[in-house]
Amino acid sequence: MAATVITITSGKGGVGKTTTTANLAVALAAGGQKVVCIDADIGLRNLDVVLGLENRIVYDIVDIVEGRCRLRQAMIRDKRLAELYLIPAAQTRDKSSVSPSDMVRVCDDLREEFDWIMIDSPAGIERGFRNAIAPADIVLVVTNPEVSAVRDADRIIGLIEAEEKGPAQLILNRVNPEMVRRGDMLAPEDVLELLAINLIGIIPEDEAVMVATNRGQPVALDGKSRAGKAFQNIARRLKGEEVAMDELEEKPDLLHRLSRVFRSGG
Amino acid sequence: MDNNSPLFQIKGVKEGLLISLGEGDWPMVQGALLAHIESNTSFFQGARIALDVSNRVFHAAELGLLRDELSERGVSLWAIISNSPTTEETARLLGLATRLSVPKPDRIVKSMDTALGGEEAIFVNRTLRSGFRIEYAGHVVVIGDVNPGAEIVAGGSVMVWGRLRGVVHAGAEGDESAVVCALSLEPTQLRIATLIAVDTKQKGKHHPEIALIKNGRVVAEQWNY
Numbered sequence: 001m002a003a004t005v006i007t008i009t010s011g012k013g014g015v016g017k018t019t020t021t022a023n024l025a026v027a028l029a030a031g032g033q034k035v036v037c038i039d040a041d042i043g044l045r046n047l048d049v050v051l052g053l054e055n056r057i058v059y060d061i062v063d064i065v066e067g068r069c070r071l072r073q074a075m076i077r078d079k080r081l082a083e084l085y086l087i088p089a090a091q092t093r094d095k096s097s098v099s100p101s102d103m104v105r106v107c108d109d110l111r112e113e114f115d116w117i118m119i120d121s122p123a124g125i126e127r128g129f130r131n132a133i134a135p136a137d138i139v140l141v142v143t144n145p146e147v148s149a150v151r152d153a154d155r156i157i158g159l160i161e162a163e164e165k166g167p168a169q170l171i172l173n174r175v176n177p178e179m180v181r182r183g184d185m186l187a188p189e190d191v192l193e194l195l196a197i198n199l200i201g202i203i204p205e206d207e208a209v210m211v212a213t214n215r216g217q218p219v220a221l222d223g224k225s226r227a228g229k230a231f232q233n234i235a236r237r238l239k240g241e242e243v244a245m246d247e248l249e250e251k252p253d254l255l256h257r258l259s260r261v262f263r264s265g266g
Numbered sequence: 267m268d269n270n271s272p273l274f275q276i277k278g279v280k281e282g283l284l285i286s287l288g289e290g291d292w293p294m295v296q297g298a299l300l301a302h303i304e305s306n307t308s309f310f311q312g313a314r315i316a317l318d319v320s321n322r323v324f325h326a327a328e329l330g331l332l333r334d335e336l337s338e339r340g341v342s343l344w345a346i347i348s349n350s351p352t353t354e355e356t357a358r359l360l361g362l363a364t365r366l367s368v369p370k371p372d373r374i375v376k377s378m379d380t381a382l383g384g385e386e387a388i389f390v391n392r393t394l395r396s397g398f399r400i401e402y403a404g405h406v407v408v409i410g411d412v413n414p415g416a417e418i419v420a421g422g423s424v425m426v427w428g429r430l431r432g433v434v435h436a437g438a439e440g441d442e443s444a445v446v447c448a449l450s451l452e453p454t455q456l457r458i459a460t461l462i463a464v465d466t467k468q469k470g471k472h473h474p475e476i477a478l479i480k481n482g483r484v485v486a487e488q489w490n491y
Contacts, residue, residue, distance in 0.1 A: 100334045125397075130334065151396050154413050158395030162359040164327045194413060194431075196393060 003036075003114040005107050006238070007136035008171075009160075011152030013123035015144045016173040016203070019213055021120040022050040023220040023228070027235035029084035030221065033115040036075065036085040038106070040132040041122040042097060045089035052216020053078065053086050062090035065102045071109055080221065085114075095127040100134035107135035116238075125159055133160060138238075139168040140200065145175055145186035154195055169200040171234065176205040177248045188248070201234035202247040203227050273298045281366055282314035282344070287322065296332060303339050316345035316366060324353045329360055351388070359398070385422065394418070394432065403439070414454055420444070429472075442479050447489050451475035458484050 008021045021037060029035045038061060039047035048054040059074035064087070078084035087106075090097065107117055121132030133139055139160050143153035153170070160168045172188055179185035192199055203209075206227035212219040219228035220235070230247045237243050273295045275286045287295055303310045315336065324346070333343045346357035346364060354364045386404030396415025400406055405422035416432035418424050423444045424436045430448035435457040437444030442459045450472045456463045463477065463484035474489035 099338050101338070130330075134334075151415050155396040155415060158359075158398055161395075162326050162356075163330050164325065194411075196411070 003107075003111040003117045004238075005111075005117045005119065005135045005137045006140060007040075007119040007121055007132050007138075007165075008140045008142060009121035009129060009132060009156060010123065010142045010149070011125060011156035012143070012149045015142050015149050017123070017142050018047050018050050018120050019209060019218075020140070020142050020171055020173065020203075020231070021047060021118050022213075022218045023231035024235055024238070025051075025084060025116070025118045026081065026218045027220040027223075027232045028116050028118075028238070029078070029081040030232075031235060031239070032083065033239075034083045034113065035116045035118060036087060036110055036114050037118045037120065038087045038103075039089035039120050040098075040103070040128060041120060042089045042128065043091065043094045044122065045091050047120045048076075048086060048088045049216060050213050050218065051078065051086055053088075054216075057088045060088045060090040061106070062093050062097045064106060065098050071106070095122065095131065098131050100130050103131050104135045125156065129156070129159070130163075133163060133165050136165050139165050140171055141168045141195075141197070142171045142173050143191065143195075144173055145180070145188070145191060147186070150186065150191055150194060157195060157197060167197055169198045170195060171201050171203065172199065173203045174205045175202050175248060180248070199245070200237055201230060202245065203230045204247055274302075279316070279366065281316060284316045284318060284347075284366070286318040287320060292322065292324075292328070296335075300335055300339065303336070303341060307340070311340045313341050314344050315341055316347060316363075317343060318347040319350075319353060321349050322353065323350050324348075324356055326356045326359060329356060329362070333360065333362075358400075387422070393428065396432075412448075412453075423447075445476055445478040447474065447476040449474050451477060451486055456484065 008017050010017050025035045025037045037047060039045050042062065048057060053076050056076050059069040061074065063069045064071055064074050074087050075085045076088065110117055119132050119136065122128035141153050141157055143149045157168050160166045172191060175188065176185055180187050188202055204226045206225050208219050208225035209227045219225050220231040223229050223232045233243045233247065273288050273290050275288065277284050329346065336343050344363055345366065346353065346362050347366065348354050348357065348364065357364050388402045388404065388406055390400060390406065390408045393410035394400065394408065394412045394416035396413055399417040401419045403421040406418050406420040406424045409427045411428040412418060412426055412430045412432040414431045419435045419438045421439045422441065424434050424446045426448035429450040429452065431452050431454065433455045434446050434453050436446045437459040440459050444458055446456055446458065456477055458477065458479050461479060461484050475486045476489040477484055477486045
């Protein structure tokens, strides 16, 4: 086994990096893949909370790097999915406690045992970001359809290119299809025209995400919600499957499909 | 302390330490440099280093790695001095300076004087994303877009074969004959010499335009060359 290292980053904070990391990890693990998540947001950890594993942390990534524990001891096994593990960030240290080469070393030690290593990057363009992308094979940039988030995504994509980790792939999060239709929200085409990178998925705005995040039960676990389904689609695309990009379409009931056929045919 | 190994030379300058690389292949030179820094920790702790790489060509990954290796040893790399425009460009992409100090204005004028019969220009064959800045004494030609948050400052004219949506300043040394043209001209801000044009954004219109100074104002016209 030789794992693929995926880093999820964004530049701007609060666009959904951690939620995306948690959900993609859950979706991949639910499909039988062996997955380990690494929270690279040292000092502001919360991937453990979103995954519902915070009360089981004993050791963290800084303990591994500084040799206070073995790699295995810091890996928390998920209660629901046997093939999902988390290496948490340290909460009481800062980004400088880990270096880019430490991250590469830790990932190299994990590669043999896993299919996927998912790294949750901190916001910003400083040391924490460089730590997170140093070992990456694939970089996923998360953004929202907001001008400020897109501007930061553009900046981070440029930095990823400069570090020769590109081309990054894009996840457009919290898209409200109704607002896009009314012209009140940047459309996916507008964002793609500016960023000019490959789109790997669109996550529709969905209240289920917030409810799930607060409960530590990622939406991709059951995939009943629209957002959960969208995360599962991205996981399948990462595995190389062809999945149609239809996340923004209305529920595919017959009447709606017929009306679409008539409209486009007329 | 022996500061003059044949692989590199170190001297103190106004801005910090200047390390000039000598002959030898890069992994060996880098190894020797890092070893030297490790064995003189107290001297190098907190130092700011400018690296004169002369004719060597570096990839972004190599420079990025060097910067990280240095920063792990408490040394910050802030500038790369190079004779290669490729390496200078790479250094700028990583946010490093490429000059020890700001060039004096007379030097810029001189370089433009010598450029008669084939004016100097820099050719940028990529999209400039947010946060990138190109500053050049001659003309700037971009094949690609200039995104919001990117900046071009040129002594001469600026030509963009793509959408121009960032900040652009042509004729930055005062040349009022400089122009800015783009396949789609929608800059956040456009300046020529000392004049600033605002309200240049025209949404929905995507035809080539040229901005120039006419009767003391910056105007944009259809580009019909």
